[in-house]
Each structure stands twice: as structure tokens, then as C-alpha cells.
Amino acid sequence: MTRTEKTAHTADAPGPGAEGLDAHLVVDRGAFRLDVALTAAPGDVVALLGPNGAGKTTALRALAGLVPLDGGHLRLDGALLDRTPPESRPVGVVFQDYLLFPHLSALDNVAFGPRCRGAGKAEARARASELLDRMGLADHAGARPRRLSGGQAQRVALARALATRPRLLLLDEPLAALDARTRLDVRAQLRRHLAAFEAVAVLVTHDPLDAMVLADRLVVVEDGRVVQEGTPGDVARRPRTDYIAHLVGLNLYQGRADGHTVHVGAGPVITTTEDLTGPVFVAFPPGAVTLHRERPTASSARNLWRCEIAGLETHGDQIRADLTGELSLTADLTTPAAAELGLQPGVAVWATVKAAQTHAYPA
Template structure:
């Protein structure tokens, strides 16, 4: 049974227009900047916001179709894990997991037995009597997931499920969540702003900007072929648009880039910041892309330093280069400094607009 959602919601000047399908066993991640409409989309699926127009169906069951049909959250076969988990602090972990079952009419003993089974599944059987306030962030996340799955939902909705965790915990919990999702036979919609969460957990990405889908596909496809500046920044690529004529691309915003393989017509041009080398003087040697540029920004990124440059009018604007701290010292980098970034044509990838 396919979950189909044609979501149309207006809130003041903001309009959400999103078509979404999720197959059984599939994890779809909604990824986008703050205010893109991700959480609004999730809340419409959960029944917390009614559609202004459109339709949500699970096979033949209609969940929302204005103005005739609207199923409240308790009448939708869903499980929800919110960003802050929303566990009941006055209940034990066992009672938290059993809550959804009890709310659906399951008798107390059966609900507790099923809750205990789910706590064991997520590795927390020893915490059955523990209150949520005594749990770590990772443990609370697993209890919330167990509570959502205990009702055997057809659709699992995850709203930034790892956002409340510290960096040291996230890696472990992300791996655990991935294992649980791989065993879940229902449909999962994951809302996140973290590209790593999306890349690791999702089978398919749906990128939303300003309430609209701007790109979707498998994580590897999106990572290698971004179609907007936002997506390029997420996956760490330089991205430009232009018109190719043989091995030369004339960029839309000015400048040119030389290719190793000829292309034709409107194209996206993409390459990683690590492919850009920086020199104080124009380098000699094999032909490649070389432009005079000015340093516009310097940012520390883990073990590398990201340098922003403006190479207009002969090259691209907002050019990113990743170099080592040692290279920063050798170049004596400062904002406003003139440099000569170079890019090998073999490092440049193009694909149709």
C-alpha cells in the first residue's frame, strides 16, 4: 500500500505545495532549510494540520481531502517521534511505550507485555521502571521510537529525531535508528535539516525550499548532481550554471570554466572544494582553469580550512576551496588577499539543467 500525499497548505504569505509518495519499507527524508515547509508537511501527514486542498491517502483509505474528509490523528495508523520526544515524565518507560496501545483500546496487561517486548527490542528492558528524566538523550530517543512502533503503525513520522542529541551520542544512535528502520515494514517519513542523517537513513531524499520540491532522488544521485545552491552547500560542492560549447562553459553569472569532456547546451557545473588549489602566483605547467581571485572569507572546518574567493570576471563567483591549516600559514591568508585558484578540468563534472 502506497502512501500518497498531495499537500496544499497556505499560512499567510507561505504556501506549501508538495507531492509525496512513500512505498512500504521505504524511508523518505524531507530535507530543507529552516522555514522550507518540512515540519508543516509532517504535521499534515500526522493530522495536526488540515489541508487547504489536495489529498492524503493510504491505498484506498482517505485521510484528508477537503472539504469532505478529515481523519484526526487517532484515526490514522501512524507513529510519531517528535524532536524533543515528548515522553510523559510522570510515567515509567514501560508505561510510556504502552500508552499508545492503551489509547487504542488494548487491555492493560497485553499493552504492558507488548511494551516490554519493544523495550527489549531497543535494548532498554532494564529501564522499564525508569522515569524519562533519568534517561540519557539516546535512551529517551529509543523509548520514543519504541512507543511509536508499538502500535504497529502503517506510517512512521520522524521529526528531527536526532536533533536533541549531543555530537558524541549522535553517531551511535543514528546507527541504531538505521537498524530499526531497515526492519520496519511500513512507510517512514523523516524530517531533518542534517544532510548526514538524511544520507545515512533515507532511501530517497526530497529537497524542499520555500514550500516547493526542488530536487528528489537517491542520496548518491542528489549528492553527485545537486540542482540548487542550497543542495550544493549541503553536500559540499561548488555549483554553477552556464552554457557549454565544446570544452568551454560560459557561466551565467560571468566567467568561463574549461572541461575535460565536451558538452553542449545549458548545464550545471559541479566540483568539490578539495579540487581547487591556491597559489600566490599564476602556476605554470599543464593547461587548467586558472583565474585571478580575491579572498572573501576564511572558515575552519574540522581538519581543513574553507576559503571563499571571488574570481570574477574571468572565473566563478563565490568559489570554495578546502586547504590544510599548513597551507593557510604558507599563503599567509587574509580577507582581501589576491590569489590564483586553479582547477583541473578532469575534476569538473557537468550535467543538463
């Protein structure tokens, strides 16, 4: 099933008695309360994305049965799992540090789950061997975890989670322990394996690239609540919080639209090409911002704000400037452009953005 097909069929959320995941996770921890609803159909890959402390790992542990629910419900393929012990749930988990048994070979690590579920040794090993072959690890079946690279250990952990044929696969920051070079390769491999997985997969991550590449749908959690959900493209195009805007690299403002003009608080206005009325968000990329030392007179840009350089940092092959003033924003410039403008913290500048480079949408 292609990502487009999977996204289309995600729209029909499963209900009681249906196949797939239907969860409302409520966990009280004194000052912190998790209250998150999750639905997914078989074949869906859902990413829980959010900052540290948002409740992502608590949600994953609740799905696994490692944290009891204080409210809500958890159904998988129509079966209520609220009181089902973790070892009896049709759930596979890939932990952040993989937690492979150091004294067992890769083959026996993968065979461990089926053996615990009652499979004979020969049957369990045959299933493990098949999975390791599918993961491209047939030549490493006899290796113990310390002899495996980070990417190989991640694939063994995934094979072990799949060996019990789970109806729900949970992945807790599955790429966090890898270096940048290994991460690139393993991410591509993991995407292929998840695309072939026929049940529900839930991925927990704080890395937007992992989420965008691996998942069909994003559920963004902040302070224990869902603040936005949708396809990766929808979330990237229409962020609804500063956290999401920062992740996808956009300047984001909330204001009130009157036609093509958006009033941001009691201060500045932003001119857009969209004709809207009422509460809206306005977003534009840092690369859409042009800086000038003097007020421009020949610019065709409809938006012009007087600002001050608050900070400068290297951002890829560009310089990112943080600006304060009439409108707080970030701007990306080439290194020669920044040098030509003589940009330093405290320097006054004029920032311009063309209306066509802004994007306004209902709040």
C-alpha cells in the same frame, strides 16, 4: 531488505488503491504556501531535507493530521485520510523533544498507544515490553523519563510510536536533542530499526548526515516546494540548488555548455571533460581548487581564474577560503599551505581546477 533493494522498489511509486503513501500536501498560510508531493512504498525511508522555514515540519504535521490540507490529497495504503482525525490515523510520530509522559514509566509510555486503541492492560504491556527489549531497554522498563539518557529517551519515544503498529512513521528531527557523541551511536541504532520497519517512514531533518545515513530517498524542500529528489548518492553527486551544494560541500554553477566549455553568465568559463550542449550545472569540490600567489605558468589545469580572498575559516583539519573575483568559489587547503601562501582577506590569488575534477550535467 537491503538499501539497494529498497531503492530499486522505490521507483514504483504507489498510486490510488496501492499500498504505501501517496500524498499531495497543499497548505496555505498567507505569505507561505506548501505544495509538496510525496510517494513511498512500504519499507521505504524518505527524508524531507531543507533549511529552516522551508516547510518540512508543516508537511510532517499535515501527514499526521495536525495541520489541515487546503488542497491536494493524502492516501495511505489506498485509504483517503484527508478528513480522518489524527487519533484515528494509522500513524506514529516521534517528536523532536520526544514528549514522553514524565509521570509514567518507560513501559507505560510505550503501552499508552495500544491502550488508547482498545488493547487490554496486559496485552498493551506485553507489546510494550517486547518493543523495549528490541530497543535494548528491557532493564529500563520501570524508569521514568527523567532517569533516562537522551539516547534512551529517543528509543522509548520510537518504541511508543511503533507500539500501535503504524502504517506511516513520522520522525521530526529525531536526533536533534542529542549531543554529538550520543548522536553517533543512536543514529546507527535508528538506522537498524528503520531498516526493519515494514511500512513507510518519513524523516524530517536539516542535518544532511542524518538524511544520508538514515534514508533511502531524499526529498529536498525549499520555500514550500520540492527542488530535488532522489537517492542520497544521486542528490550528492548532482545538486541542483546552492543550498544542496553547500550541504554536500561542492562549488556549484549554472551555465550554458558548448562542448567542453561552460559559460557562466556573461563572465567566466569552466572547462569540463563532459561534452554537452545547452543549460547545465557544473560542480567541483573545494579540495579540487589549487591556489597560487602568482599566475601559474607550468600548471596543467585547464581552468584558471583571478580571485581575491574574502574570508578564511577552519574546516575540520583544513582551512577553507572563500574567494570572490572572476568566479566566486571556496577552496580547501592544509594549514601549512595557507600559511606558506600568506593568505589573508583581501590578498589576490589565482585559482586553478583541472577539468577532470569538474562534473557537468544537464540543468
